[in-house]
Amino acid sequence: MLDIRDFLKINHISLSRFINYCLYKKDKGFYQKNSIGTHFITSPEVSQLFGECIAIFFLIILKKYKIHTFFELGPGNGTLMKDLILSFKKFIKDSMSFYLYEKSIFLRKLQTNNLSNLYSKSYKINFLKKLQFNKEPIFFFCNEFFDALPINQFEKVNNSWFEKRVTYSNKFEIINIKSKEKFNKNYKNGDIIEISPLSKLYLIKILKHIKQYGGGFLIFDYGPFSKSNINTLQALHNSKKCGILDFPFQSDITYHVNFKDFTNIAKKLGLISYGPITQKDFLFFHGINERVLDIISKTSSKEKIESLNKQFERLTSPSGMGGLIKCIYISREKIDSAVFKL
Numbered sequence: 001m002l003d004i005r006d007f008l009k010i011n012h013i014s015l016s017r018f019i020n021y022c023l024y025k026k027d028k029g030f031y032q033k034n035s036i037g038t039h040f041i042t043s044p045e046v047s048q049l050f051g052e053c054i055a056i057f058f059l060i061i062l063k064k065y066k067i068h069t070f071f072e073l074g075p076g077n078g079t080l081m082k083d084l085i086l087s088f089k090k091f092i093k094d095s096m097s098f099y100l101y102e103k104s105i106f107l108r109k110l111q112t113n114n115l116s117n118l119y120s121k122s123y124k125i126n127f128l129k130k131l132q133f134n135k136e137p138i139f140f141f142c143n144e145f146f147d148a149l150p151i152n153q154f155e156k157v158n159n160s161w162f163e164k165r166v167t168y169s170n171k172f173e174i175i176n177i178k179s180k181e182k183f184n185k186n187y188k189n190g191d192i193i194e195i196s197p198l199s200k201l202y203l204i205k206i207l208k209h210i211k212q213y214g215g216g217f218l219i220f221d222y223g224p225f226s227k228s229n230i231n232t233l234q235a236l237h238n239s240k241k242c243g244i245l246d247f248p249f250q251s252d253i254t255y256h257v258n259f260k261d262f263t264n265i266a267k268k269l270g271l272i273s274y275g276p277i278t279q280k281d282f283l284f285f286h287g288i289n290e291r292v293l294d295i296i297s298k299t300s301s302k303e304k305i306e307s308l309n310k311q312f313e314r315l316t317s318p319s320g321m322g323g324l325i326k327c328i329y330i331s332r333e334k335i336d337s338a339v340f341k342l
């Protein structure tokens with residue numbers, strides 16, 4: 001079979017196609033062979049406290065709205081869903097359905113293994129390779145899903161727009177090709193626009209579902225409160241930042257999402273959006289501090305206390321995950337929770 005390198009010696013492909021290839025090529029792509037935690041860590045993998053706080057957020061909303069279906073996008077190892085279900089089991093006796101939508105065959109298998117012992121007659125767990133849902137109100141949620149979706153980049157140079165595309169001559173290279181795309185005239189020379197076609201598709205599909213049937217969408221992702229027109233594409237290899245072409249197939253590729261795009265789409269569809277707020281504010285509001293103090297008061301193990309303090313610090317530190325990751329919630333109905341009014 002023709003290797004992509006041979007194809008790219010005489011052609012070029014969009015950044016999004018290249019990223020998709022590096023992350024999901026069968027057997028070889030980064031997410032087809034790496035579990036979460038090997039090259040980078042995410043909040044659910046740092047501590048179960050993250051999932052417990054999300055469970056509390058939903059439990060508060062569930063007091064008013066009887067919704068029994070939860071749907072996670074891009075669940076990685078399945079840890080967040082596991083922590084959510086374990087928390088719900090303490091409080092909810094009704095029947096519940098949980099869906100995990102995952103693209104990687106490798107991670108889907110891992111999720112099935114990690115969640116198999118939580119399945120019961122009243123708690124049904126479903127693993128999906130297609131984004132499809134039943135006609136019912138659903139609570140959607142995701143952590144670091146949108147920032148893992150492939151993007152295209154366009155740069156304004158000398159009043160013309162160029163698209164960044166990937167080619168190959170001895171190594172992968174990014175080249176600028178004149179683009180026919182039309183963007184707002186207010187952009188300055190040097191501005192870079194990042195567009196994720198898949199993000200928009202997914203978001204619109206989910207938000208239209210919420211508009212019709214109810215429920216909500218809780219999103220955690222890396223991104224600033226207000227995104228500038230700069231290059232935010234980056235890769236992580238063995239927990240170290242690198243260029244996206246440095247370790248193809250062996251690095252995770254991400255970018256910073258633009259929450260304004262999300263809330264604008266929600267507004268156009270007539271939905272209410274809350275946030276963004278920092279992960280730190282979200283977790284503090286839902287009692288992470290009290291939970292840590294409570295666990296510490298019940299243990300005499302120095303190691304456990306030290307490890308718990310480290311997890312807490314990592315999740316909430318303003319210069320790390322606590323400040324860099326933001327959270328938004330989109331729904332049809334108003335919610336009573338004051339978390340987004342902080």
Ligand SMILES: C[S@@+](CC[C@H](N)C(=O)[O-])C[C@H]1O[C@@H](n2cnc3c(N)ncnc32)[C@H](O)[C@@H]1O
Pocket residue numbers: 031036042043044045073074075076077080101102103104107142143144145148149198
């Ligand atoms: C950065 S990881 C985050 C994993 C997990 N949510 C966590 O916080 O540990 C991104 C996840 O999204 C999945 N993913 C990326 N693109 C996807 C797509 N188009 N459809 C479904 N899952 C996708 C990846 O395979 C992976 O599970």
